[in-house]
Amino acid sequence: MRSIRLLAPLLLILCGSDPARGDSLFNGVDLTGWHADxxxxxxxxxxxxxxxxRNxxxxxxxxxxxxxxxxxxxxxxxxxxxxxxxxxxxxxGVLVHSSTPRALYKMFPASIEVQMMHENAGDFxxxxxxxxxxxxxxxxxGPKGKWGGKKGELRRIKNLTDGSENPVGEWNTMVIECRGDTVTVWVNGDLVNAGHDSTVSEGQIALQAEGSEVEFRKLDLTRLEP
Structure with missing residues (x-):
């Protein structure tokens, strides 16, 4: 775990610009640039x-x-x-590469979800x-024949770590890097998941309302070279 924490900042530097210089998707005042479904x-x-x-x-x-x-x-x-x-x-959760609304269970848009569920952050x-x-x-x-993204298929891909989240009430930092057909995720400096051969490489970004109140104070996006 310690080695993963030490490697994460180096990986961010090697992969491109400092994420702190990204453009914010949230202006801190209203929901301009977003729509709810x-x-x-x-x-x-x-x-x-x-x-x-709020605040x-x-x-x-x-x-x-x-x-x-x-x-x-x-x-x-x-x-x-x-x-x-x-x-x-x-x-x-944060959904990346989102497209068709309500594709699953008449609720979830077609996408790759990066899970934020308590004690499961970073699952796909x-x-x-x-x-x-x-x-x-x-x-x-489960077996390969059951893998997929539709109802009845094995849609969850477990993360790599346990204990990456901070205690409840403290702020967590999740970094999601989408480049080509890859999706890589860090939580509080830990590399928690890395996927490749994604069936989608572009789309909207979505936040979930899924039963629990969650506060977001930063949603900064930095564009990367393909």
Whole structure:
């Protein structure tokens, strides 16, 4: 674990520019550049907000469930996300290469999800897309014939570490690097997942409302050379 922590900053330097110089996807004031897709609001007389701006932070309220999606599509980038669970820890995620809305369970857009669920940060969940990692048989949890991104298939790819998250209430830093057909993830300096041969390499970025309140204070994107 110690060696992974020491290598992470070096890898970030070798891979490109300092993520601190990225352009923010969140302006700290409102949700300009984003739109929400909340299925429960389709027939609601008074649609409820799942995402708000509070004290300069973007907040996923957790309910009603859905996604906050960038208006623009992105490829070849490093995304730095600083987040924490505001109360009881639970589930959330960052979806990269998002495209078709409500592709799975009439809720989740086609994408590669980078999991933020408490004690599982850095898992991949494939949603009508797919990617590969080393040790697929062990980390995919079943035989190759069942791997995939659709209902009934083995969509989860377990992360590489345990204990990378900070204690509940403290801020976590997740770095997601998407370059070509690869997706690499660090949590608090630990390399927690690295996928390749992704079936998608471009799309929108989405945040989840998935049952727990989560605060985001940084969503900075740095473009990378292909």
């Amino acid at each position: 909340i299925p429960a609001n389709d027939d609601a007389d008074e649609p409820a907000e799942s995402f708000v701006v 300069g932070m973007l907040v996923s309220l957790g309910e009603p469930r859905g996604h906050l999606i960038t208006d623009a599509s992105h490829r070849d980038y490093r995304l730095v996300v600083e987040y924490r669970f505001a109360g009881e820890p639970g589930n959330c 969940w494939c949603i009508h897309e797919d990617l590969a990692v080393p040790d697929m048989l062990e980390r995919r949890g």
